[in-house]
Amino acid sequence: xxxxxxxxxxxxxxxxxxxxFMKGTPxxxxxxxxxxxxxxxxxxxxxxxTVDVLSDGKIRDGIKEFSDWPxxxxxxxxxxxxxxxxxxxxxxxxxxxxxxxxxRAEPVAPPRVSLSSSAARALGEALAEAKSQEPGSEHYIRxxxxxxxxxxxxxxxxxxxxxxxxxxxxxxxLVVLFDRSSARRAEGLSIDYVQGxxxxxxxxxxxxxxxxxxxxxxxxxxxxLVADSSLELLDVRSQKERDLAQIAGSKLLDREVQxxxxxxxxxxxxxxxxxxxxxxxxxxxxxxxHGFHNVYNVAGGIDAWSIEVDPNVPRY
Amino acid sequence: MGSSDIAxxxxxxxxxxxxxxxxxxxxxxxxxxxxxxxxxxxxGKSRVACQRLVYRAIxxxxxxxxxxxxxxDQLTTTTPGVSAP
Numbered sequence: 574x575x576x577x578x579x580x581x582x583x584x585x586x587x588x589x590x591x592x593x594f595m596k597g598t599p600x601x602x603x604x605x606x607x608x609x610x611x612x613x614x615x616x617x618x619x620x621x622x623t624v625d626v627l628s629d630g631k632i633r634d635g636i637k638e639f640s641d642w643p644x645x646x647x648x649x650x651x652x653x654x655x656x657x658x659x660x661x662x663x664x665x666x667x668x669x670x671x672x673x674x675x676x677r678a679e680p681v682a683p684p685r686v687s688l689s690s691s692a693a694r695a696l697g698e699a700l701a702e703a704k705s706q707e708p709g710s711e712h713y714i715r716x717x718x719x720x721x722x723x724x725x726x727x728x729x730x731x732x733x734x735x736x737x738x739x740x741x742x743x744x745x746x747l748v749v750l751f752d753r754s755s756a757r758r759a760e761g762l763s764i765d766y767v768q769g770x771x772x773x774x775x776x777x778x779x780x781x782x783x784x785x786x787x788x789x790x791x792x793x794x795x796x797x798l799v800a801d802s803s804l805e806l807l808d809v810r811s812q813k814e815r816d817l818a819q820i821a822g823s824k825l826l827d828r829e830v831q832x833x834x835x836x837x838x839x840x841x842x843x844x845x846x847x848x849x850x851x852x853x854x855x856x857x858x859x860x861x862x863h864g865f866h867n868v869y870n871v872a873g874g875i876d877a878w879s880i881e882v883d884p885n886v887p888r889y
Numbered sequence: 890m891g892s893s894d895i896a897x898x899x900x901x902x903x904x905x906x907x908x909x910x911x912x913x914x915x916x917x918x919x920x921x922x923x924x925x926x927x928x929x930x931x932x933g934k935s936r937v938a939c940q941r942l943v944y945r946a947i948x949x950x951x952x953x954x955x956x957x958x959x960x961x962d963q964l965t966t967t968t969p970g971v972s973a974p
Contacts, residue, residue: 606960642937643944643951644961659964660936 578635586649589622591674594636595646596627603627606658607646612720613665614648616754617676650674666734666753681736684759686716686749688740692766692775696747703728715750718758722782726764726775784866786857791877794844794869798822805834806844809856810875814848817889820878826856839864846871846878848889892916895957899924899947906946911969920959925967932968939966 585592591614597603599611614621626633626645633645640647640654648655650673655661664670671678688696696714703712710730717725729750731737736756738749751759761780766773789797797804806823807830808815815825823846824830834843843860845853850872857870871878879886890898896914903912903926910928917923924943931939943964944951950958 641941641945643948654937656937656940660940663936 574635574638575631578631579639581632582635582639585622585624586652590651591618591621592649593621593623593646594626594632594649595623596625598625599623604645606644608720610646610648610658610661612754613661613670615720616757617665617671617674666732668734681753681756683736683738684751684756685761686738686740686759687763688747688749689763689765692764693740693747695766695773695775696764699728700747713748713750716755716759716762716764716777717752718755718762718779720754722758722779724777724779726777784861784868786854786861787867787869788872789844789869790872791882794846794871794878795882797844804844805837805841806846807834807853807856808875809845809847809853814889818875818879818887820846820875820883820886834860835863837865840867841865842867842869844869844871846874848874849876850874890957892919895950896922898950899958902950903943903946907942917962920957921962922958922960923963924961925963925965927967927969929969931966936966940964942966 595607602608807826808823845857847853913925
């Protein structure tokens, strides 16, 4: 390791109480282990310094030598090497990490969860099957909810710091386990078992999930337009493209219209379209970040509209 | 080298550095392994120190871009008589 690399590493550790050497950034992690540690730090401390080792090969090799630790991520707190992903996760679960970081471990209340009778039946059957395959060990339903609100449902054993929720449904009681971060994200979760396009499947609905850009197909959009011709359908393309083809009832999203839309009630449904659905996704995300929570992107854009709804709108 | 050969190499490397250790290696996706080691050498040492002992033992298997061991998904280190977390 050359001197300037060493100085860079030492400087980062000296000047910041919490430093995470990771792959990518907390918002765009490039490796699952890095994402896990960043997610834990996001929860426990407001601000921390990150160093993206992928943007500098010298740092990437240097930090391994510096810490005598062969893997990334690596966490430093107050100048001390704490460890990699496994150690950080273990310390988080035991509450030790809170102490190291000087934050209080908030007690986690068991979340309120509702379970439909069809879901209770399906889970009961899955447990019975697990039991028949491995009669010796204990089996529980586990729900995992990651920072992006991706939900996982599995059968597993119990971990020491798990949060248990007992769900009584008509006689039989079912225990659902959450790790602590998942439990924090689970208040009001409902678990259902419904007929989907590819057979029956579990459906988890979580009221804590932040609003996302929803996708709408052109046929459903047509129905909405028929029902309400004044709905906000915003065309994010250029005037040139609009001259070639446009959907009746849409508005060009120019500066003026943007100001108008930003002034609308935040619950107003907004529909965005472009040529194929990519540019409009970005526009939709922009309005989502301004507090609108009924934001739709028209999948396939005006091209899909021409093919599936109105062949009189020319394709280009 | 196939995944089970690499698992064997991991076991051998750890057993050589930490005589008497019980080593369990399980396979993840290609190049990914989970390792559980129970060893007397860990007694009284911090978690970082315990994991360093294991990482040092398998360092030759993790070096370079085409290393047989691409990532250790999970590494647990315990002393005999203590139940694993």
